[in-house]
Amino acid sequence: MRFRTVTSPHVLLETSVGLIMRRVLYAMLPGIVALIWFFGWGIGVNLVLATVVALLAEAAMLVMRSKPLASHLGDTSAVVTAWLLAVALPPLAPWWLTVIGVLSAIVVAKHLYGGLGYNPFNPAMVGYVVLLISFPREMSTWLIPHGLGQPHTLTLLETLQAIFGTAPISLDALTGATPLDVLRTQLGLGLSVTEIRNSPVFGIVAGHGWEWATLGFLAGGLWLVYIRAAAWQIPVGMLSGLAVIATGFYLVDPQHYAPPWLHLWSGAAVYGAFFIATDPVTASATPRGRLIYGAGIGMLVYIIRGFGGYPDGVAFAVLLMNIAAPTIDLYTQPRVFGARQR
Known part of the structure; x- marks a missing residue:
């Protein structure tokens, strides 16, 4: 040969x-x-x-x-x-x-x-x-x-x-204002999530018009994962981290905290998960590290949205986790083939 x-x-x-x-x-x-x-x-x-x-x-x-x-x-x-x-x-x-x-x-x-x-x-x-x-x-x-x-x-x-x-x-x-802007402003005025969702800017799941754009980016992102142009661990970790923390707060007080599906389908969550966070240069490179990296972004997105000074926090969350990526990779290195476990 x-x-x-x-x-x-x-x-x-x-x-x-x-x-x-x-x-x-x-x-x-x-x-x-x-x-x-x-x-x-x-x-x-x-x-x-x-x-x-x-x-x-x-x-x-x-x-x-x-x-x-x-x-x-x-x-x-x-x-x-x-x-x-x-x-x-x-x-x-x-x-x-x-x-x-x-x-x-x-x-x-x-x-x-x-x-x-x-x-x-x-x-x-x-x-x-x-x-x-x-x-x-x-x-x-x-x-x-x-x-x-x-x-x-x-x-x-x-x-x-x-x-x-x-x-x-x-x-x-x-x-x-964008749907996340409306949500943040109206919650600050003391309105409930149910009352805010009655605003015409919201559609079936999230913001009117934004829902279809998110669906388009989701389709494109899944295609990237299918052809292995993007690591699946990062979007799964990011969306799971966002969903878990959003669900926790929603169960505690559903009238003050938006449901997890609204957070997942609003703003740049899906777009960021598949197209921003998966940047191979600045993201974590190990399989376990990618899950941790993505989950960290998702949780930071919710914290910034709910308690920070901006309605959406994808950009800030990605940059913060870019700083942590080398350390995450250092502690999540896969075992070398043939090496004895301690």
């Missing part, structure tokens, strides 16, 4: 960084289509703008670091970072907001640490957190989803005018 290579490994997998990154982009498409349907053209504009800025920033940093352009740009890792961030931005986010977020992700969180494979923090979440802390008002201006009777549907031209600061119409009547 003639081997394909002189030295091991002799069995080569038909995979590459670029192939994995492109599969992540394909998996995001169902959720992106749902977001565009319910929240308008702004999602698509954000994606295009973020992609262009990410590729330009990536190319500039590669030139400064004397790295080859073709191979590094061809792995599409910069495009994945751009899409992960752009999907999380409000549909009418001003253009400069997207630019700042992408530059923070590509330049600061990625290349200043040595580029792909060396960054300790998820670049997209670094960019998101920079924007959320610096520009909270702009980051909370989401369009009212299609189907709730908004008085005006923005065309592509009007969307471009709004994003680039030349909109001829007032956007105040077109925007509103």
